[in-house]
Amino acid sequence: MRVDLGGIRMKNPVTVASGTFGYGAEYAKLVDVTRLGAITVKGIRLQPWSGNPLPRHVEVPGGMVNAIGLQGPGVEGFARDYMPFLRTTGVPVIVNIWGTSEEEYAEVARRLSEVEGVSGLELNISCPNVKEGGNAFGTDPRAVSSLVATVRRATRLPLMPKLAPNVPDIKLFVRAAQEAGADALALINTLPAMVIDIETRRPILANKVGGLSGPAIHPVAVKLVWEAAQVARVPLLAMGGIVGPDEAIEFLIAGASAVAVGTANFIDPTTPLRVLEGIEAYLRRHGMNSVAALTGSLCMTNPATNVEP
């Protein structure tokens, strides 16, 4: 079940999506986090950040729309308050990082490179909930290329940009990121969304708009992963609407090397482990001896990814 996600050595292909699992400790009493392939933590910038006003979420059919706004403790706070527990898990820690300038991203990467136990960086270039940073970088291939190159120079940690789904051609972004030095790619982030209270005629979220997650976005994510896989030379971490093994297996078939469970953690925190067991059972049932055998195995006349088995 081992997977090498661009240098992040996972004992199995299942992690959690940034922002849905806190810093690992929050869920540790409910689920055996040591069984995860990796723990991906909530977005971190250089300094502590307070996020958006409330309400920060609203439930919608098939998922939810959130606008948390990347509240976080900053690099120092994260290293001090959260890394000690994460180190005890023995599981690779992927830190989602963001900033409002290329320099900030690079500085966060530089500092996290010196923190023991950090296994890789997920570059958040696609959060729909902060004006600067996030999506401002993620929807322009030249900005992605420049940002990834800058961060690349700041760290030797595996670098995994998280791509925005709301772009006309995902392949441009895959190429831009990998040519600039990305070791892996994560997709997809939430889809920009809005919900209106028809009685007050006001947006429900204080931030007005947010990001849609949950089963509603899964087919969108599958299509984007499949397209990305056609040009990707680096492994893909897929996420978006996984609620059980089936959605995860779909992602692997579409071309992903690993998967992340997001919103479903809120409903059933054991989802990542159910997904893991389901993938294992599927591989056995189909006589496959590795996750890599499943990756990109979609039966169509399109090239599979170049992931090493």
Next chain:
Amino acid sequence: MMKDVTCRVIGQVPLTAGYWALDMEAPGLAEAAQPGQFVHVRVPGLEPIALRRPFSIFGAGGTTLKLLYKTVGRGTAQMNRLAPGDSVQVIGPLGNGFPLAPQGEPLLVAGGYGVAPLAFLAERLPTKGVVLIGGRTADDVLAVAAFERLGWIVRVATQDGSLGETGLVTVPLDRELARLREAGVTPELFSCGPDGLLRAVGERAIQAGCRGWLSLDKHMVCGVGACLACVQRLRREDGTEWIGRVCRDGPVFEAREIVW
């Protein structure tokens, strides 16, 4: 210690119009429950996916867990369909409850279904006192008999005057605080209800120089402190501010901690 428990519905009974008490077998959870803590309920039948719903613990005895809810949306409407024997996934007990060794004479102030954790608290507090229950109408006034059975003095205020005195519950609260002040007794306030009520109770606790424990009702997603949806601006003793999570750092806070 929180657990994700498969509970079995014992039954549910109507209280007043729109309000229900739901009893479940919750072994391993009910025994650990403390007043002011809450549970996060995965309501069956809201598939393919729906967020869990947080509920204050209305009571716990042995392995039985008691919740009080008002049917307000599709989640609680679906809860209303639960029948004896049905299975429900429940995470809990969650959060920090009320302190059970008050320094003053306990004075409980409930607004609407905010009465739920206070009814549980009344069972567990070592001393009895007065409980003030406010609601918009008589239907929003719950658990009066339960408090009286435990030996508490109940005073009711409704905004439409359909039960008890007419007006906000802060009217009998001010009267009660004046009475205690004249008697030279330090009160300790415990409250749960809408933010407006909590804020009013908190201001009075600060004015009276007594402790005021406020249980915040916020929409939640994860319930365990991971998602940061239910945050609240708080103040430390040294005056510095921080952003806490109602689910994990609360839901009960002392009045002076909250930055409204």
